[in-house]
Amino acid sequence: xxxxxxxxxxxxxxxxxxTLTCSFSGFSLSTLGMRVSWVRQAPGRALEWLGRIDWxxxxxxxxxxxxxxxxxxxTSKNQVVLTMTNMDPVDTATYYCARMGDPPVTKASExxxxxxxxxxxxxxx
Amino acid sequence: xxxxxxxxxxVSASVGDRVTITCRASxxxxxxxxxxxxxxxxAPKLLIYAASTLQSGVPSRFSGSGSGTDFTLTISSxxxxxxxxxxxxxxxxxxxxxxxxxxxxxx
Numbered sequence: 001x002x003x004x005x006x007x008x009x010x011x012x013x014x015x016x017x018x019t020l021t022c023s024f025s026g027f028s029l030s031t032l033g034m035r036v037s038w039v040r041q042a043p044g045r046a047l048e049w050l051g052r053i054d055w056x057x058x059x060x061x062x063x064x065x066x067x068x069x070x071x072x073x074x075t076s077k078n079q080v081v082l083t084m085t086n087m088d089p090v091d092t093a094t095y096y097c098a099r100m101g102d103p104p105v106t107k108a109s110e111x112x113x114x115x116x117x118x119x120x121x122x123x124x125x
Numbered sequence: 126x127x128x129x130x131x132x133x134x135x136v137s138a139s140v141g142d143r144v145t146i147t148c149r150a151s152x153x154x155x156x157x158x159x160x161x162x163x164x165x166x167x168a169p170k171l172l173i174y175a176a177s178t179l180q181s182g183v184p185s186r187f188s189g190s191g192s193g194t195d196f197t198l199t200i201s202s203x204x205x206x207x208x209x210x211x212x213x214x215x216x217x218x219x220x221x222x223x224x225x226x227x228x229x230x231x232x
Contacts, residue, residue, distance in 0.1 A: 037221075046223050046224065046225045046226050047161075047169065047212055047214070047226075048223070049220060049221040049222065049223070060219055060220075061220075062220050063220050096168055096169075098168075107216055107217055108157065108174065108175045109174075109216075110157070110216035110217075111159035111171060111174045111214065111216050112169070112171060112214075115168035115169060116168065117167075117168055118168055
């Protein structure tokens with residue numbers, strides 16, 4: 001059974017750096033084709049993909065946020081870490097980590113198969 | 126970036142009704158589209174991928190169709206648990222993008 005859970009601060013101040021951890025079980029990010037993404041959702045708004053890290057440590061980022069984002073992994077701990085710099089009130093959102101579709105890696109599997117419960121991050125002074 | 130536009134933004138329907146939600150891509154994406162259901166305070170749930178493939182465990186009253194730029198999600202006979210918000214997502218190319226959502230409400 002695959003599970004994912006996000007953790008991190010509920011409140012950050014403007015200009016601070018946000019660090020969130022996704023702890024997962026039921027799969028290994030070292031396995032060929034495994035990928036984990038971060039997705040966020042501002043209150044009452046649509047889903048927004050932030051970025052992804054792959055089994056081979058390759059990373060992909062949102063066009064609009066790539067200068068502020070870093071996604072890394074700790075394979076031994078089964079964790080993926082999202083770092084977002086220069087936080088602003090517009091970044092207030094629920095942040096989700098999600099496992100992407102089972103390998104092989106094709107356009108047919110670039111969906112979000114398993115999700116964490118999400119963690120609400122509020123940016124306010 | 127590929128823009129995904131859903132319509133309507135909200136719809137009211139009754140239990141037993143047939144409902145169709147539309148998603149349009151700003152450029153052709155073949156059949157590389159997924160649909161999700163989200164209930165308040167919960168994470169999204171994958172319903173359909175590759176435009177028409179039902180995810181394991183999803184009731185057969187849900188179906189998807191379309192290719193190129195125009196796609197539909199159909200619920201054949203609404204059940205009480207189906208009242209939620211639905212999102213489409215293109216899986217064709219990076220960056221991954223979602224539609225703005227369609228809220229399905231009880232009439």
